[in-house]
Amino acid sequence: MEHFEKGVTPSDKQLNGSDLRVLIVHTRWNLPIVEALVKGAKETMISKHNVLAENIVIESVPGAYELPFAAKALIQSAQTQGSSASSDLLASATDLLGDLTTSADKKPDSPNPGAKKAKKGAFDAVICVGVLIKGSTMHFEYICEAVSQGIMRVGLDSNIPVIFGVLTCLNDEQAHNRAGLVPNGHNHGEDWGSAAVEMALVKNRAL
Template sequence: MSGTGAPGATRIDGSGLRVGVVAASWHDQVMGGLLDGALRALSEAGVNDPVVVRVPGSFELPVVAARLARSGLDAVVALGTVVRGGTPHFDYVCQAATAGLTEVSVQTGVPIGFGLLTCDTAEQALDRAGLPGSHEDRGYESTQAALRTALTLRDLAGVLPPGGGHRVIPVTG
């Protein structure tokens, strides 16, 4: 199973963080589970009033994630589902969305929770959507990753030496 080796669950205190969630609209049932998981993770972490934006599909995730990242948010969670079909369309959408979300994060310095499911079958997507009977909850997990990274970046701002130098920074949480 792909979820093997995930870090253990620890409580995240995200109070004070400003977070946006951008979610594609294709595959209603899967997207409902992903979005529910993301909102549950935010609520448990004490993140109030997240900005939630729906877009047509996964291809549109990067452009809206970029706008959210540049708006002053501390983290953005991108949720989408692409299920393989009989044409190369799957490969193009997955590659474009993945590269676009990576570029947004690197260019803006804002962590992007990667909740884009790229599955061979609809059953695989349902199994990762955090629905009753699912083995994984990628909406929840990708949101926790974005929150942890946002907190790490906030902590780094207070410990990085000015002008360079070396300092060991322990991994937390």
């Protein structure tokens, strides 16, 4: 039988996220494990997909149940700020047109006009990161279901890719393994970082 390797097969396309702005919302519940996942997602986007560090915004919430609300609120806030910034930019451009000169030796304001700057405004993708570990009550099942449905709904309602980065583990060992904190473990944050870039590019792709 052919060897089967569990996990996601990397995209065969070049995923260049240099023009993307990504939000990571993470919980402070089980924070040591969550921090490893956030680090994996962030470093993958920067080193593998060229996302600028300054274009990755990281926010935290108490627990997993709060993730959908925070993601939705931050998406809406960023979109509003982006609309305001566009209006201000248009006004500035209009003012600038009235002051145009034909001077050939006019120097640019920036010493490096070709350098990329941090983006402002709307996010191109969101990653919701958390770690749920089963306890002795039904709390685990209720939270898993609510968070899963909530995160999916935010993505569909906002038309922004929202990556489900919530581990739902039966014990501590599973969580540590999936955060890459034990030998032979794998940090799933790396997969979520790549997924965020890929889905943002899918959304923006012209067909």
